[in-house]
Amino acid sequence: MRTRHLFLTSLVLLVVSTGMIGQYTPWMYWTLLPEEIMAEIIGETSGETAWKTIMETGGYNKDRLEDEYESTFYESQYIYEQLKKYGLPGANITRFPGGTVWDGIEGELWEVNPSRQKMASYLDNTAMLVRGSRNADVKTELIWVGQGQKKDLDGLDVKGKIVVTEGGVSQSRPAFDPLQIPWSGIRNRGNDETVSGFAFYLPFREGLFLKQRLLRGEKITVEARVRAEERPYTLQCPECFIPGTDPEAEENIFSAHLFEGYVKQGANDNKSGSAAILEIARTLHRLIESGRIPRPRRTIRFLWGPEFSGTGPWVKANRDLMDKTLCNINLDMVGEWLSLNQAHFCLMRTTGNGSIVRGPVSLTAIPGESSLPSVRTNPSSTALKPITERRIMRCSMTGGFRFPG
Numbered sequence: 001m002r003t004r005h006l007f008l009t010s011l012v013l014l015v016v017s018t019g020m021i022g023q024y025t026p027w028m029y030w031t032l033l034p035e036e037i038m039a040e041i042i043g044e045t046s047g048e049t050a051w052k053t054i055m056e057t058g059g060y061n062k063d064r065l066e067d068e069y070e071s072t073f074y075e076s077q078y079i080y081e082q083l084k085k086y087g088l089p090g091a092n093i094t095r096f097p098g099g100t101v102w103d104g105i106e107g108e109l110w111e112v113n114p115s116r117q118k119m120a121s122y123l124d125n126t127a128m129l130v131r132g133s134r135n136a137d138v139k140t141e142l143i144w145v146g147q148g149q150k151k152d153l154d155g156l157d158v159k160g161k162i163v164v165t166e167g168g169v170s171q172s173r174p175a176f177d178p179l180q181i182p183w184s185g186i187r188n189r190g191n192d193e194t195v196s197g198f199a200f201y202l203p204f205r206e207g208l209f210l211k212q213r214l215l216r217g218e219k220i221t222v223e224a225r226v227r228a229e230e231r232p233y234t235l236q237c238p239e240c241f242i243p244g245t246d247p248e249a250e251e252n253i254f255s256a257h258l259f260e261g262y263v264k265q266g267a268n269d270n271k272s273g274s275a276a277i278l279e280i281a282r283t284l285h286r287l288i289e290s291g292r293i294p295r296p297r298r299t300i301r302f303l304w305g306p307e308f309s310g311t312g313p314w315v316k317a318n319r320d321l322m323d324k325t326l327c328n329i330n331l332d333m334v335g336e337w338l339s340l341n342q343a344h345f346c347l348m349r350t351t352g353n354g355s356i357v358r359g360p361v362s363l364t365a366i367p368g369e370s371s372l373p374s375v376r377t378n379p380s381s382t383a384l385k386p387i388t389e390r391r392i393m394r395c396s397m398t399g400g401f402r403f404p405g
């Protein structure tokens, strides 16, 4: 018995150590920097500090205070305060005109018959109320519509009822967890307030229970109450820089989107990228200021902001800087299993005489992967296709119906 035990132990150790060797790829050591500088950078960089930034800004989905829309979003304020605390030059929140955005206030879904139980609550979890939902106060029956395709709806009378579907409300993302709630929105067309559209998301597991009850022919009555508003907001871009020794030299930018819209505050997408570049800024600034590494020739800029909508106005407002920008490194979704997220370092365009790489060249360096990372060049862009063809498994509840009067 004992021998067998020992044999098993050594087998397990062997498996574990083989796995660990597999996690360290030669790519992770690719650098042009001398070892003494790498030792300073590795020693100073703090994964804990980056993790705390993620937890402070996106550890869970928060219902934003109304004040934030009129003043400063808490993420912008947090980044700005850290930049000030670290003493980074040029710490500022640059603002641009925004627009209006949906803001959930209240969302409750209760089963009232045959039993009385809470099914979903915005207070419990903001992701349960689907973004874009309109005000509602209804008591009605649930009706199962499968995937919600045309063939599923044929012959069903859904008027005045709340349909329950396992089809996607909008986009599809793979489910990793039975309690996961996918995040997406619905769009209400037109301004006709009598067309009241709203939707709740249930976790996959709860959705399965409900599906089974409805397929057994149970009549379930629910009460739904939704309150939401459109609020004006400004685009906010926290920024700072580390000055180089040569003011005439071309510059580099690190960027990450701090906002994925304003309703969702994704820990991975993209508080992780935001936390990573904040930690890069802190590390480099500290090492340079204390003389532990030499000041670089080129100025390095750091930019946070709303995805797409925020970087555009910033670029337009900084044309002179764009002319002397050598390179932009953008970090997005770097906080979760990189291969599952299909996260690649993606070279969009080379520097120098305007040569553009057609299609993505992706360099994958994936800790935890057993295979060696690869350099892929793919002129037809297939290397960066969306996550998987796999259909997402989810259950959701959608209300999209017309109320009389």
Ligand SMILES: [Zn+2]
Pocket (backbone or CB within 6 Å): 257, 260, 269, 270, 307, 332, 333
């Ligand atoms: Zn993103």
